[in-house]
Amino acid sequence: MSTGSGPLDKHDLAALVARDIPAGAYVNLGIGLPTLVADHLPPGSGVVLHTENGMLGMGPAAHGDQVDPDLTNAGKVPVTELPGAAYFHQADSFAMVRGGHLDVCVLGAFQVSAGGDLANWHTGAPDATPAVGGAMDLAIGAKRVFVVMELFAKDGSPKLVPSCTYPLTGVGCVSRVYTDLAVFDLGQDGVVVREVFGTTTDELAARLDVPLTAALVP
Amino acid sequence: MAVTVCASPAAAVAGVQDGSTVLIGGFGMAGMPVALIEALIDQGARELTVVSNNAGNGDTGLAALLAARRVRKVVCSFPRQADSWVFEGLHRAGEVKLDLVPQGTLAERMRAAGAGIGAFFCPTGVGTPLAEGRETREIDGRTHVLEYALRGDVALIGAHKADRVGNLVYRKTARNFGPVMATAATTTVVQVSQVVEVGELDPESVVTPGIYVDRVVVA
Numbered sequence: 001m002s003t004g005s006g007p008l009d010k011h012d013l014a015a016l017v018a019r020d021i022p023a024g025a026y027v028n029l030g031i032g033l034p035t036l037v038a039d040h041l042p043p044g045s046g047v048v049l050h051t052e053n054g055m056l057g058m059g060p061a062a063h064g065d066q067v068d069p070d071l072t073n074a075g076k077v078p079v080t081e082l083p084g085a086a087y088f089h090q091a092d093s094f095a096m097v098r099g100g101h102l103d104v105c106v107l108g109a110f111q112v113s114a115g116g117d118l119a120n121w122h123t124g125a126p127d128a129t130p131a132v133g134g135a136m137d138l139a140i141g142a143k144r145v146f147v148v149m150e151l152f153a154k155d156g157s158p159k160l161v162p163s164c165t166y167p168l169t170g171v172g173c174v175s176r177v178y179t180d181l182a183v184f185d186l187g188q189d190g191v192v193v194r195e196v197f198g199t200t201t202d203e204l205a206a207r208l209d210v211p212l213t214a215a216l217v218p
Numbered sequence: 219m220a221v222t223v224c225a226s227p228a229a230a231v232a233g234v235q236d237g238s239t240v241l242i243g244g245f246g247m248a249g250m251p252v253a254l255i256e257a258l259i260d261q262g263a264r265e266l267t268v269v270s271n272n273a274g275n276g277d278t279g280l281a282a283l284l285a286a287r288r289v290r291k292v293v294c295s296f297p298r299q300a301d302s303w304v305f306e307g308l309h310r311a312g313e314v315k316l317d318l319v320p321q322g323t324l325a326e327r328m329r330a331a332g333a334g335i336g337a338f339f340c341p342t343g344v345g346t347p348l349a350e351g352r353e354t355r356e357i358d359g360r361t362h363v364l365e366y367a368l369r370g371d372v373a374l375i376g377a378h379k380a381d382r383v384g385n386l387v388y389r390k391t392a393r394n395f396g397p398v399m400a401t402a403a404t405t406t407v408v409q410v411s412q413v414v415e416v417g418e419l420d421p422e423s424v425v426t427p428g429i430y431v432d433r434v435v436v437a
Contacts, residue, residue, distance in 0.1 A: 052321065053245045054391045069248060070392035076246035076299075087390055089397040089425070090245075090271075091329040094322025098342060122347075129306050130318055131298035137322035137342045171345035 006198035007180040015040040017106055017148055017178050021047055025103035026096075028052065028138055030120075031075040033148050034106040048084075050102055052134040054093045057085030074134065097134065097141040105142035107135065109149045109174075111164040114210040116174040116186045118147065119166035132169075139170030151179035151204075158208050160184065160191070189213060221384030222433045223413055227257035230407050230435040234263040234372055237290075241328065241399040242270040242280055243375035246299075249392035251376040251409040252279045253437030258374065259283055265290045269328070269370060271321060271395060273297035273305035281305070289314055293368070295321035318348060325398050327368035332401025332430070337366045373403035377426065380410045381419045384428030393425065400430040407433045 008016065010033055018040035021027055028050045029035050038060065041047050049058040051073045058073060059080035067078040088096075096102060111119040118139050122130045139145060149159055160177060177184040181199050185192040193201045194215045201214045224230040231254055234240070240258070244250030259282060266289050273292050274281030281304040283289060292314055297305050308314040319327070320342045330338055339362035343349040353364040375396040377386040386408060388396055400406045413436055 051391070053248070054394050068390065071390040072246065072248050076248075081390070087388070087393055089393050090321070090325035090395050091398045094325050098322055098340070117345075127310070129298040129302075129309060129316075131296045132318055132320050132348065133296040134321040136320040136346060136348065140341050140344070141322075168346045 008197050009180070010036060011040075013148055013178055013180060016183065017146060018042075020146075020176075021045070021104055023047065026050055026056070026101065028097070028102050028105045028142065030105070030107040030135070030138070032108050034108055035073075035075065037106055037148070050093075050096065051079070052093050052097060052138070054088050054090060055081070055085060057082045059085075094134065094137050097137045100141060100143055102138075102142040104144050104146060105138045106146045106148055107138060109147045109159065110166045111159050111161050112147050112149070112174050112177050112186070113161055113163050114186065114191050115163075116172045117164050118145070118169045118174050119164040121169050122167045124167050135169050139173045144176070145170075145174050146176045146178060147174050148178040151181045152207075160208055160210060162209050185215070219432065221380075221382070221428055221431050223382060224433050224435040227253045227409070227435050227437050228260060230254060230409075230433045231257045231261050231372075231374070234258060234261055236263055237265045238263060238371040239267040239269065239369070241370035241373040241375075241395075241403050242268055243373070243394065243396045243399050244279075245271050245391065245394040246275055247279065249376045249388070249394050249396055250279050251374045251407075254374040254407055254409050254435070255279050255283050259286050259288065264288050267291045267293065269293040269324070269368060271295055271324065272299060273302055273316075275299060275301045277304065284308055284314065287313070291315040291317060293317040293319060293324070295319055295324050320348065323365055324368070325395065327365055328370075328395075328398045328402040331367035331369040332398065335367055337364055339363065340365045368402065370399065370403035371405065373399040373406040374409070375399050375406065376409050378410065379412045379414055379419065380408060380431070380434045381414050381428070382416050384408075384431030384434060385419050385424040386410070386426035386428075386431060387419060387423055388425055397426045400426045405432045406430055407435070409435055409437045412436060
């Protein structure tokens, strides 16, 4: 994770998020890049994974004979159960989400604003079929919401922005953003750069339209 | 009323009226009562409002009901998937309306209907397009949006086993919307893999008590 190396690839990024998830935490991982975080949780961490279609204690993806059509994750991918797992219905599952019982939720994003607004469900394009799933419940329900994303979109535009131009998923809900180039804390102190990868805070400040503060090195 | 163990999926879905609101269980294909949906296609009810988490996968189940042009409106949280071409085509053509609801709100609105609650205030969606123009209230310093109960005329759900008085147990994540939908419909119809005799289900493990269940069929 040294600042001298280049931008992080998605597995390094997932490992970085996994490093910051407290032992024993109840965690929901969103579809896509966030799902990779599970592969990097250290053995014995005691982290319990919640999947919003109705399970705590979700195990790794199922392969071969393990595949059971009655056991999938929120992305409809066949998964396995770990000892201590529990099943529950949708209203209970989202009571856990909305009720503040999850310690951490890790979500992907199209955009995050400096104030912690999240846009991750809809591009707003008129011909796009909108789909939200549990994203809005997770965004406002978990005690801490981490976003993991690339800092710049394929067209080069920043995804950490003064205010989101895509339709919002939740307001002021994101507390930390993990990207290939830097990790940011969002809060009362504005956007604080915790770590950089193959770049500098000054270089990022020149490319982003939000004021950045470098974290004090302990 | 006592539960009826039906001889066929056709008997189980008999009497569904045109214009009904039909709650259909399942998350993707897990827990989706495919035999009941196929029977509903044969039964012929039209102008349906379907409430389900997704808007059909592939060409079977809910997707087949949509393709048969029996559905006027879909109330769901996640219609856009790699294999949801039937819904997307109909929606783009303006032939099916979409009412998009956050997944937790969808579940809670049905839970409320089943529990005799008319509406509730919920923080999900505040500040987003899905809450635009809706009644809100500040509660403990947080904005909540008013959500109304969502009731069905019929629920079609899948479960693992039923006993002859309609108690249900489920399997793994196929449980999903079943227990909530069972409470929220006037008539609840359940597709199971097995019907067992009274006394064979451990009362401590029953998830849906038979009071919520009207018809059961093995399929």
